[in-house]
Amino acid sequence: MQPAAAFASLEELVRQIPDGASITVPVDGAGVALAATLALIRRGARGLNLITAPNSGLQADLLIGAGCVAAIETAGVTFGEYGGAPRFVDAVRRGTITVKDTTCPAVFAQLQAAEKGQPFTTLRGILGTDLLANRPDWAVIDNPFLPGDKVVALPAMRADIALFHAPMADAEGNVWIGRRRELLTMAHAAKTTLVTVEEVRDGSFLDDEQLAAGTIPAMYLGAVAEAKRGATPLGLAGRYGVDDGFLRDYVELARSEAGFARMLDRLMGAARAAAE
Amino acid sequence: MSDIAYTTKELLISVIAPLLAGCRHVACGASSPIPGSAALLTRMRSHGQMRVTVLGSQKNNFFTNGNGELFDVAGTGRLDTFFLGGGQIDGQANINLVGAGGTYPRNDVRWPGSFGSAYLYFVVPKVILFREEHTRRVFVPKVDFISAPGVSEPGIYRPGGPRHLVTNLALFDFDPARVRFVLKSVHPGHSVEEVLDNTGFDFDRPDVVPETPAPDAATLAALRGTIRREIAETYPRFAETAFAA
Numbered sequence: 001m002q003p004a005a006a007f008a009s010l011e012e013l014v015r016q017i018p019d020g021a022s023i024t025v026p027v028d029g030a031g032v033a034l035a036a037t038l039a040l041i042r043r044g045a046r047g048l049n050l051i052t053a054p055n056s057g058l059q060a061d062l063l064i065g066a067g068c069v070a071a072i073e074t075a076g077v078t079f080g081e082y083g084g085a086p087r088f089v090d091a092v093r094r095g096t097i098t099v100k101d102t103t104c105p106a107v108f109a110q111l112q113a114a115e116k117g118q119p120f121t122t123l124r125g126i127l128g129t130d131l132l133a134n135r136p137d138w139a140v141i142d143n144p145f146l147p148g149d150k151v152v153a154l155p156a157m158r159a160d161i162a163l164f165h166a167p168m169a170d171a172e173g174n175v176w177i178g179r180r181r182e183l184l185t186m187a188h189a190a191k192t193t194l195v196t197v198e199e200v201r202d203g204s205f206l207d208d209e210q211l212a213a214g215t216i217p218a219m220y221l222g223a224v225a226e227a228k229r230g231a232t233p234l235g236l237a238g239r240y241g242v243d244d245g246f247l248r249d250y251v252e253l254a255r256s257e258a259g260f261a262r263m264l265d266r267l268m269g270a271a272r273a274a275a276e
Numbered sequence: 277m278s279d280i281a282y283t284t285k286e287l288l289i290s291v292i293a294p295l296l297a298g299c300r301h302v303a304c305g306a307s308s309p310i311p312g313s314a315a316l317l318t319r320m321r322s323h324g325q326m327r328v329t330v331l332g333s334q335k336n337n338f339f340t341n342g343n344g345e346l347f348d349v350a351g352t353g354r355l356d357t358f359f360l361g362g363g364q365i366d367g368q369a370n371i372n373l374v375g376a377g378g379t380y381p382r383n384d385v386r387w388p389g390s391f392g393s394a395y396l397y398f399v400v401p402k403v404i405l406f407r408e409e410h411t412r413r414v415f416v417p418k419v420d421f422i423s424a425p426g427v428s429e430p431g432i433y434r435p436g437g438p439r440h441l442v443t444n445l446a447l448f449d450f451d452p453a454r455v456r457f458v459l460k461s462v463h464p465g466h467s468v469e470e471v472l473d474n475t476g477f478d479f480d481r482p483d484v485v486p487e488t489p490a491p492d493a494a495t496l497a498a499l500r501g502t503i504r505r506e507i508a509e510t511y512p513r514f515a516e517t518a519f520a521a
Contacts, residue, residue, distance in 0.1 A: 027343060029332075054343070055391060076373075076389030080307050081513075089386045092375075099381045101374055103394035103423075105351070108344035124351060124433050125398035128425040131390055134380065148431060182342035237334070 005173025005218035013194050013225040014039040020070070021160040022049040024111070024186045028057040028080075029242070031180055032234050033165040033196045035227040038271050041066040041264070051159055052077065053111065053186055054104035058234055058250065061085040062267075064097060065260045071098035075107060083251035087260055101131050108182065110157035115188030122151040161222075162190035165230045167239060169197040170205045173218040180237070184216055192222035196230040198239060229274065233267070282491050284444060285518040286499055287463060288408070289313045290491035291447055295404060295440050296326070299356040303329035303346060305391065309514035311359040311406055313499065313507045320502060329355075333510040347392060350399050353435075358400040360438075361407045363387045364419040367477025368455050369405065369426025369438040371397070372419035380421055390423035397424035400436040405450075410443035412476040427455050446471050447488060448479065456480050461488040496520075 008016075014036055017023065026032060037059050045063075047070040052060055055076035063069050065087030077088040091097045106123055113121035126132050127140065127150060143149035164183050169175045175195050177183045187193040193216075205211040218224075230236075233243030246266070253259030282290075292314035296302050302319075304312040308331075315328045316336070329346070330336040339345040349355050362371035363385070373390050375383025397403055407414055428434045441448040441457060445466045448457040459481035462468055468485050491499070500519050508515035 030343065055389065074389055076391045078388035081511075084386075084388065092386045093378075093382055093384070095382050101381070101389055103390050104392040105344065105347035105395040108347060123395065125395035125424075127398075127432055128422065128428055129390075129394045130374070130380065130422045131394050150432060179340045180342055181340070182344055185342065185344070 002172065002218065004171070005169075005221040005224050007173065007200070008223040008225045010036055010039045010196070010225050010227055011043075013196070013223045014043050014045075016192070016194060016222055017045060017048075017161055017163070019045055020047040020049070022051060024051045024053050024157070024159040024162045024190055025056060025059055026053055026164050026180070026183060026186065027055055028059065028234050029237065031164045031166055031177065031183055031236060032059045032231050033163050033194075033227070034059060034232060034234055035230040035271060036163060036165070036194070036196050036225070037062060038267055041068060042268070046070075049073075051107070051157065053182060054102070054107040057085060058247065061087045061254065062264065064088050064091050065254065065257075066264065069097055071100065073100040073102055073107075075102050075104045079247060079251050082247045086251060086254040090255075101134065103131060106154055107157065108185070110154050111185045111189040113154070113156035114158040114190075115185055118156055120153050120155050122153050124151065126152040157189060159190045160192070162186040162193040163195075164193075165196045165227065165236065167198050167236065169195070169200045169224045171200065171202050172204050172206075173221055173224045174205050175216045175221065175224065176205050176211055176214055177216055178214040178238075187216050187220040193220050194223050195221055196225045196227040198226075198228060198230065198236070200224075200226055280493055280496055281520060282496055283518060283520050285310055286491055286496060286520065287488070288442060288444070289317060289499060289503075290495050291442055291463070291488055292404065292406070293317045293321075293495075295402075296357055299326055299402070301327040301329070301349075301355050302357040303331070303355055304359055305331050308359055308406070309507060309511040309518065310408075311404070312510065313503050313518070316503050316506045317495070317498060320498060330510050335509055336506070347395060350396055355400055357402045357404060358396050359404050359406050360393050360397060360424070361405065362414070362419075362423070364414060364416045365405060365407060365441070366416050366419045366426075367457060367479060369441075369450050369457070370419045370422045371405070371424050371426075372421045373423040374421040376420045383420070393424040396436070397438070398428070398434050398436055402439045403437060405438055405441040407441075408444045410445040410471070410474050412474060415475045415477060417476050426450070427452055445474065451480075454480075459485055461486045463488040464490055
């Protein structure tokens with residue numbers, strides 16, 4: 001039998017995220033580790049370098065509002081139809097966090113470069129944008145195979161940690177993510193990956209041809225913690241939907257710091273109740 | 277023409293739908309129920325020739341390689357049409373999804389971010405700009421931040437770009453050679469003067485600007501039946517309110 005991933009409690013899992021760490025997180029609804037995010041806020045994390053793959057909503061807004069974030073690299077932070085991300089917008093305007101604006105395919109391309117162990121990658125587009133003008137860490141180079149053909153060079157994105165939530169792990173700590181294969185790329189690209197899951201099942205997903213293709217092997221995972229409804233109040237495809245009422249209240253109330261504190265308390269209270 | 281009453285959203289769907297005719301694959305991003313409905317309507321009329329990707333949908337999203345697959349599909353020429361908007365759009369079709377006023381990054385108004393625009397605007401052959409609000413706040417002489425440029429210098433790889441602009445007031449084409457919008461039609465109940473008053477940049481127009489045709493009875497029946505049901509899967513609240521009867 002192969003070495004298994006380490007199973008951990010939520011608190012043990014977030015202790016593996018030191019202050020100042022760079023963390024990749026997925027899009028709202030694609031498996032956001034919201035319960036772990038609350039545990040991270042309870043731990044009082046500071047100075048995180050948050051990288052959204054490629055955009056975020058509630059998770060980024062909570063971490064920013066709770067003072068955990070020094071910098072965010074993102075293609076967008078929004079609550080979609082519910083409205084703008086209040087703590088993100090406030091922090092950007094006040095200059096209390098550093099923002100590195102990017103574009104979705106750049107993030108994916110940089111993660112793919114990292115998972116291959118390559119130093120950089122190139123991407124079409126982006127030329128002539130103010131994204132490029134504000135990214136001294138990006139470069140414009142000549143296509144070596146077609147001189148004069150300019151392309152944007154982007155450094156590999158090797159985060160300290162990838163953090164996400166998935167439907168299930170097996171007894172060996174392999175994690176099934178199904179078609180959400182950006183999670184697989186994130187896990188490959190990061191130095192280590194911390195995952196929460198709805199449930200832990202007996203046996204090995206790798207013994208089942210249908211499950212194996214959608215599975216992240218335990219080798220990539222630093223810790224796996226069980227967290228039932230671990231994405232709520234966000235949804236998890238095939239399991240549960242978003243808490244519509246919460247998100248509607250949040251975008252309104254979290255425009256003030258006091259309102260944000262109340263919404264955070266509401267989530268913490270619900271998390272405590274779920275743990276008991 | 278039809279004398280059946282219709283909603284503004286039904287009109288906009290019926291304005292966008294013909295722009296998609298002949299496309300093999302149309303994709304609509306997040307928070308795009310009107311483009312999504314137009315794509316589903318055109319698919320229905322395509323007799324099985326057109327594929328539609330509605331981001332956020334389960335039924336109308338066939339991607340199995342994660343969120344990044346949309347960009348890979350676009351980069352390899354498998355996506356004909358995409359929709360983009362902007363907090364600001366200028367007369368050269370530059371779009372700004374980042375922020376306005378003040379100095380970046382500390383803009384007075386901060387929007388979510390550029391998402392995939394900086395890439396899709398270059399590689400998708402037909403990008404349709406869609407913004408319901410038609411005011412000088414949106415349609416500015418020059419955007420404060422270029423999330424994606426309307427045109428590129430010669431020699432830059434750019435098979436794609438803006439082709440049309442649809443708003444609550446009018447339909448424009450974009451002429452990439454002249455780097456200008458051309459007013460094609462003004463929606464019923466609105467005037468060329470209203471469009472001029474509410475647009476902060478110059479654009480071309482014919483001597484006589486046609487009125488946008490109202491949706492016909494068959495279109496309205498399709499919207500209020502099949503399309504309402506199909507779009508409700510992703511946008512339930514929109515489906516409840518956007519359609520008459």
